[in-house]
Amino acid sequence: MKLDATSNAASFAPPSERYDVAVVGAGTAGCAEALAAARRGARVLLADENPLAAGLIGLDVPLRYGGRATSAVQTPARMVERIAAATPLLAEAFDAGIDVRLGTCVWGAWLPAPASRALPGRLLGLADETGSWLAGFDELVVAAGARDLAIGFAGAELPGVVGACGFASLLQRYGAFAGRVLTVIGGGALAADCVALARANGLRVAAVVDLAAAPSAALAAVEDMRMLSGHVPLRAVGGADGVSALVAADVAGGEPKTIACDTVVLAVGVVPMVEIPAVLGCRMTFDAGRGGHVPVLSADGRSSLDMVRVVGDAAGVACDQDMLAWMQALHATGGAEVPACLCEEVSRGDLLGVRPPRYLGAGPAPQPPVDPGGAPNPDHIKRLTRAGMGVCQGRRCREQVAALLALDSGRPAGAIPLASYRMPLRPLPLHLLAPAEEPEGMQENWRIWFDIPSMFTDHRDIPVGDEA
Amino acid sequence: MAVPGGDVVVIGGGATGLSAAWWLAREGLRVVVLERGLVGWEASGRNGGGCTHPFSPLFREEQRLWPQMDDLLGHPTEWRPNRIVMADTESELAEMEADCRAAARDGFHAEMLTPQQLHELVPIAGPDKAGGAFWHFGGHANPQRTVQAYAWAIQALGGRIVQHTDVTGFELSGGRVTAVVSAAGTFGCDAVVVAAGPQTGVLAGWLGVHLPVTPARAEIIVTEPLPLMAHGGINSTELYGRQTLRGNLVYGGGPHEWLPPADLGRDRPTTPLVRNLAKRLARMFPGAAHARVLRHWAGVIENTPDGRPVIERLPEPDNAVVATMSSVGFGLSPATGHAICDLVLRGRCDFADLRSLRLARFANLPADWRERRGWVPPDGTGTA
Numbered sequence: 001m002k003l004d005a006t007s008n009a010a011s012f013a014p015p016s017e018r019y020d021v022a023v024v025g026a027g028t029a030g031c032a033e034a035l036a037a038a039r040r041g042a043r044v045l046l047a048d049e050n051p052l053a054a055g056l057i058g059l060d061v062p063l064r065y066g067g068r069a070t071s072a073v074q075t076p077a078r079m080v081e082r083i084a085a086a087t088p089l090l091a092e093a094f095d096a097g098i099d100v101r102l103g104t105c106v107w108g109a110w111l112p113a114p115a116s117r118a119l120p121g122r123l124l125g126l127a128d129e130t131g132s133w134l135a136g137f138d139e140l141v142v143a144a145g146a147r148d149l150a151i152g153f154a155g156a157e158l159p160g161v162v163g164a165c166g167f168a169s170l171l172q173r174y175g176a177f178a179g180r181v182l183t184v185i186g187g188g189a190l191a192a193d194c195v196a197l198a199r200a201n202g203l204r205v206a207a208v209v210d211l212a213a214a215p216s217a218a219l220a221a222v223e224d225m226r227m228l229s230g231h232v233p234l235r236a237v238g239g240a241d242g243v244s245a246l247v248a249a250d251v252a253g254g255e256p257k258t259i260a261c262d263t264v265v266l267a268v269g270v271v272p273m274v275e276i277p278a279v280l281g282c283r284m285t286f287d288a289g290r291g292g293h294v295p296v297l298s299a300d301g302r303s304s305l306d307m308v309r310v311v312g313d314a315a316g317v318a319c320d321q322d323m324l325a326w327m328q329a330l331h332a333t334g335g336a337e338v339p340a341c342l343c344e345e346v347s348r349g350d351l352l353g354v355r356p357p358r359y360l361g362a363g364p365a366p367q368p369p370v371d372p373g374g375a376p377n378p379d380h381i382k383r384l385t386r387a388g389m390g391v392c393q394g395r396r397c398r399e400q401v402a403a404l405l406a407l408d409s410g411r412p413a414g415a416i417p418l419a420s421y422r423m424p425l426r427p428l429p430l431h432l433l434a435p436a437e438e439p440e441g442m443q444e445n446w447r448i449w450f451d452i453p454s455m456f457t458d459h460r461d462i463p464v465g466d467e468a
Numbered sequence: 469m470a471v472p473g474g475d476v477v478v479i480g481g482g483a484t485g486l487s488a489a490w491w492l493a494r495e496g497l498r499v500v501v502l503e504r505g506l507v508g509w510e511a512s513g514r515n516g517g518g519c520t521h522p523f524s525p526l527f528r529e530e531q532r533l534w535p536q537m538d539d540l541l542g543h544p545t546e547w548r549p550n551r552i553v554m555a556d557t558e559s560e561l562a563e564m565e566a567d568c569r570a571a572a573r574d575g576f577h578a579e580m581l582t583p584q585q586l587h588e589l590v591p592i593a594g595p596d597k598a599g600g601a602f603w604h605f606g607g608h609a610n611p612q613r614t615v616q617a618y619a620w621a622i623q624a625l626g627g628r629i630v631q632h633t634d635v636t637g638f639e640l641s642g643g644r645v646t647a648v649v650s651a652a653g654t655f656g657c658d659a660v661v662v663a664a665g666p667q668t669g670v671l672a673g674w675l676g677v678h679l680p681v682t683p684a685r686a687e688i689i690v691t692e693p694l695p696l697m698a699h700g701g702i703n704s705t706e707l708y709g710r711q712t713l714r715g716n717l718v719y720g721g722g723p724h725e726w727l728p729p730a731d732l733g734r735d736r737p738t739t740p741l742v743r744n745l746a747k748r749l750a751r752m753f754p755g756a757a758h759a760r761v762l763r764h765w766a767g768v769i770e771n772t773p774d775g776r777p778v779i780e781r782l783p784e785p786d787n788a789v790v791a792t793m794s795s796v797g798f799g800l801s802p803a804t805g806h807a808i809c810d811l812v813l814r815g816r817c818d819f820a821d822l823r824s825l826r827l828a829r830f831a832n833l834p835a836d837w838r839e840r841r842g843w844v845p846p847d848g849t850g851t852a
Binding site (some may be wrong): 005 | 506507513522524525542543544546566567569570573595612613617619620623629631632649684685691692693704705706707708713721722723724725726727729733735736737738739740741742743744746748749750756757758759760761762763764766768771774775776794795796800821823824826839841842843844845846847848849
């Protein structure tokens with residue numbers, strides 16, 4: 001049978017690279033997985049997006065770097081050296097014959113499916129600073145780690161508001177952290193770790209701002225640091241150079257406190273990087289104790305899709321803070337004008353009121369979507385408000401948006417569906433995504449729409465005679 | 469024939485069904501829209517947003533209505549007039565003239581653009597194009613806002629929209645549909661409109677009518693926002709789409725995947741085609757080659773054997789109207805809804821000649837029409 005030449009039947013050549021096992025993320029968990037697979041005799045890819053392109057760091061992708069990277073991040077060779085030095089297992093991986101690709105992100109993952117039958121097997125989309133390509137795989141291990149849980153307050157868009165992961169990455173991985181005096185937000189183990197990391201690196205922690213009424217034992221034991229229990233950030237103050245102070249609100253209604261600092265570290269929690277399992281269609285579940293929406297996994301990390309395993313922090317991160325309680329306090333003290341989505345400038349009030357986006361001006365009336373019943377769906381709300389549709393691909397807002405929708409509808413956090421992830425999983429430039437070569441015939445057979453000439457025939461030229 | 473105050477059930481909450489329901493509600497009928505998912509969640513909410521179809525018998529009505537739609541619906545559709553088409557070569561330029569000729573027959577005109585004029589209108593296109601044309605007709609709108617605007621307008625007129633509800637059958641009596649059976653209960657009706665996109669063929673089959681369609685999946689990419697151009701509706705010969713009012717470039721085109729006609733799932737997977745789309749968008753707009761791709765999505769549309777719509781009130785059951793727009797539905801939807809409304813109320817459409825859209829043209833269609841055209845899934849399986 002002939003196939004429609006303008007269909008996608010011949011659109012995908014077999015990839016030039018094939019691996020038995022592809023591991024995404026070269027942290028401790030990823031390296032261990034890659035080495036174990038190599039010992040079994042598998043042909044292994046170990047890809048890690050670090051060192052990141054400076055452009056992505058500037059966009060807070062995938063972590064919240066908050067404009068506090070030094071110019072050292074613009075020297076990729078130095079960054080590769082640092083990463084190799086900081087990860088001894090990488091040397092082992094090289095020696096074991098593993099195909100180690102640093103500075104290489106996995107921006108796509110596809111499986112053949114009933115509605116996608118043209119793919120030549122299971123594919124990953126990879127990219128480095130020079131281009132993008134596809135690789136085939138049999139098994140995939142996602143060891144992508146965790147990213148920052150962003151919380152919002154006035155001025156959170158200023159340079160100097162960083163996430164705990166972004167902070168640790170710049171400081172430890174890259175040796176490229178530009179801040180000196182920190183305020184840390186959070187009261188759990190993550191905040192305590194950030195304080196310890198900062199102090200071990202000679203940075204000053206001016207204060208910890210914590211929602212809980214009393215500090216944890218770990219934080220209470222820290223000397224020479226202001227502990228603002230029962231407080232949440234109210235606004236960051238600063239200018240073009242970024243934060244110069246943080247004003248913290250007393251949730252009990254007392255006077256706000258001002259803390260001089262050049263960096264605010266968001267350390268309420270972290271979020272497992274679940275975008276690859278999510279786009280592949282792995283079954284997901286909400287587990288607050290694992291950091292939110294996470295893949296359903298067996299004891300050995302196998303997802304609902306047999307060929308996909310998820311390990312390390314990407315499988316879930318213990319969380320000792322209540323995101324909804326934080327969001328409630330932030331909203332109660334900060335108000336509706338605080339941005340919920342920084343890229344698209346959607347305030348909390350805009351979001352909850354389902355106000356049309358700002359580019360439409362003041363004219364149109366806000367109106368919620370036609371109610372399908374059930375919990376509010378962030379995918380539904382984003383189409384009307386644009387919250388989450390910006391260049392950071394929702395990383396700085398999706399958890400806040402979900403928490404606000406949960407609070408506003410009086411539902412638990414887990415009732416709000418996971419907003420869709422879409423590929424490319426990193427915001428990559430057109431020229432970088434573009435393939436240098438295409439399958440034979442693609443250019444010749446490329447049509448703007450279907451190749452059905454009568455579709456675009458002037459209706460007056462179509463005979464209708466006999467049936468009239 | 470339905471009358472004001474009567475009950476009409478519209479199956480399908482896409483642009484076509486919603487527009488039909490809105491027109492019917494304006495005429496005083498009590499409408500219920502049954503949607504298996506969310507309104508506008510399928511191809512109606514995820515397309516290029518073009519409103520420029522000079523080859524269609526509904527073109528004139530499309531052009532008449534769009535400038536009024538914001539006011540009529542009471543919500544912004546983000547409609548903007550005019551289209552620009554660009555060509556890399558002289559022969560491409562010549563191909564574009566067919567659309568202009570068709571539009572001219574309806575009294576619309578286009579002007580050719582020199583490379584310099586084109587560069588001024590579309591700075592990111594670069595100076596190397598062979599030329600282009602500026603169409604003083606057509607336009608584009610935001611599909612997502614438009615489908616919600618239809619839905620809100622229906623509700624404001626007292627219509628009901630029932631989402632997450634599959635239709636499971638019809639009750640027929642005396643040559644008429646008396647009720648639509650759904651997961652949310654049975655809805656009695658004086659008339660029914662089937663405008664269910666890729667599902668339309670299956671639903672028509674339940675009414676005893678053979679309506680041949682084949683579904684296909686197509687893909688679109690979206691970039692980060694760029695500075696707004698004076699006219700956002702710009703096509704090349706390879707890609708269709710627009711710059712949104714926010715500034716994003718939204719463009720699709722190229723290979724589609726034919727899907728099995730039965731057993732349509734709800735997955736809308738994308739593929740690595742994003743790279744080939746990116747390549748062509750960078751070529752179309754060299755000045756935007758640095759723009760970052762933020763997302764990529766797929767939608768499912770259906771095609772009839774000749775790629776043209778079916779809009780018809782059936783001889784039997786004679787209170788049923790079936791409509792498929794054959795993969796070109798969003799932009800024409802204001803006019804399509806009007807035509808469907810006329811068919812429901814009066815049995816005929818007075819403002820457009822719909823004879824070329826009748827089902828009778830497929831009366832002698834061979835059973836293996838899909839295979840003959842190669843409209844089968846890439847692995848050659850799954851045809852019914």
